[in-house]
Amino acid sequence: MNAAILRPYTPADEDAAIELWRRTWAQHYPHIDFNARAAWWRERWRQELIPVAHVVLAEIDGKLAGFVTVDDKTMYLDQIVVAPEFWGSDVARALVDEAKRLSPRGLDLLVNKDNARAIRFYEKHGFSYAGEDKNPVSGIAVNRMAWRP
Secondary structure (H helix, E strand, C coil): CCCCEEEECCHHHHHHHHHHHHHHHHHHCCCCCCHHHHHHHHHHHHHHHCCCCEEEEEEECCEEEEEEEEECCCCEEEEEEECHHHCCCCHHHHHHHHHHHHCCCCEEEEEECCCHHHHHHHHHCCCEEEEEEECCCCCCEEEEEEECC
């Protein structure tokens, strides 16, 4: 497998990014109907993320393999999404490294408490537990995690 190539998001990438998010979360949480949430995600993408976040895509052989969204003003990493077929590759590492480059003062994020794989990933890449919270949209229990250089 070739290495991931990172590039900035463009408006032409919207459909592919939203579909990747839907497909990835559907794989991780098969009991949730993410098809029903697609319109909500698109609205959130357009209204909450794109206006404030740097969005960087990872591609492998021309295929969207993942993306990261980072607001460097608030230091909030809202999304790291990696296509299931690239889980275990270097895509997530490349995206978190890019997030750190985009927000060199630090990063904060929320991760679902039941997502042990993601928690281990963040810990491996220098994030530490910063408390408990609830997802403001779903009400699901989350861990706050932080990375500081």
